Amino acid sequence: MPNGCPIAPTDLGRQALFAGLAEANLARIAEAGSIIDVKRGERVLSRGDRLDGLYVLLSGSLKLYVLSCGGDERVLRVLAPGDSFGEAIMFNRIPSPVFVESLASARLAFFPREVITDVLVRAPDFTDTMLRSMSNLMHQLIQDLETCCLHNALQRTVHYLLRKADAAPTPHVEVQLPASKAVVASMLNMSAETFSRELHRLQDEGLIEINRRVIYLRSRDGLIDLAQGSLKPQTAH
């Protein structure tokens, strides 16, 4: 599919970021936006790039990550359809601190800064949505920092599973990993090997069941106990 397809205002209204906007404003944004399709593994944004607008992910999935000079990768977020990125660097006019790459072929919409600021002026509610969306992101980041700095690998793993389970529409006992175990491990700031070991340790204790990229939570209470820090010493196998 070629770039530059027209965007339907109705579709736009379904994106969380634009929900609640008046028809006229949706039309304005839709007209100024453009569609971009990327293949798996393609890079959408590199560290240092300037970006004069923001992206909304329409389908597929993206990872947002940082790299060490040595080439080590640390995934910050995996984006799902409906998520947006670029707000911070757009408003602040700074070069991007992160890389963005698609995990599966994806379709994005790009909206230039002008149309966003234009609508910000016209619709005070949009200001609110935007501020709230950024507050959300910030909250996420703080949680990530907290998770990765205060807890050990086992606790981070458990936290992740519980957060995922609670975030689901109906708090479910089944967690679907949004990407390969290696990517999730990187989000949790541990090596793929450690992640694998911790998951299997949980399975050995009967707390979860691993089935490819789906994790069944067998005992939520047991997991919560662990997350709180009841660090049993490593059980000899």
Add this chain to the structure above:
Amino acid sequence: MPNGCPIAPTDLGRQALFAGLAEANLARIAEAGSIIDVKRGERVLSRGDRLDGLYVLLSGSLKLYVLSCGGDERVLRVLAPGDSFGEAIMFNRIPSPVFVESLASARLAFFPREVITDVLVRAPDFTDTMLRSMSNLMHQLIQDLETCCLHNALQRTVHYLLRKADAAPTPHVEVQLPASKAVVASMLNMSAETFSRELHRLQDEGLIEINRRVIYLRSRDGLIDLAQGSLKPQTAH
């Protein structure tokens, strides 16, 4: 000094967050604001607190931190006069994810949400300032995550020194630590002992000179090399 003193609009205009606002709006904000004085060690905000407004630090210094269930503390930021906090939880109406405590007796101004949103509607420029301020914060957080996840203790230490030196009004060779070494160590996600050791290692190599809470950078180039990852093996003493 009792709480509730009136705030001078002129003083307000000097705070980065409110710079550029028209007299009338400054007056509105000033009138709705209140002053709060806190002693060293006093807690201003706890995790879980709801906050219907934002704070600006007028004098003194504050630390913003998270706690593990075990009571371990991880400092996220040390705030200096002019800095603000509470935006994210105010806009998002979520309970605070962090604790805030004063490191030295401090004076704060509190502004309720109503007056902020009121002025946001009246002054579109203020929207911009606010979005930019939040983008800034977010950028900081990403840098922190990056620093604490991609680099080892030595690199984190060097990064910190270089960032501080560059951030100073005139890029200086002298870095003033904003708090005790233990607090700075926590910001860098390492124990006070490790921080001490890394600093002294840098001193032994002739790259810096430690003088209480002031660090003189002797060789910026040498430091930059280290930060890039030229990890010499630990030199035997």
Add this chain to the structure above:
DNA sequence: CGCTAACTTGACAAATGTCAAAACATGTGG
């Protein structure tokens, strides 16, 4: 099938935290 990528497992090494003690600094009241 057979190829590739994803995942697991074990043995080992390296980085960092912990604990305890000592050295040092700072401030207070006599």
Add this chain to the structure above:
DNA sequence: CCACATGTTTTGACATTTGTCAAGTTAGCG
């Protein structure tokens, strides 16, 4: 101005966690 009391920083010895490497296993997929 001294001397004690308190808080901060340094140092050493040691334990622990986690990463790394290498090899093996499994699972999708043409």
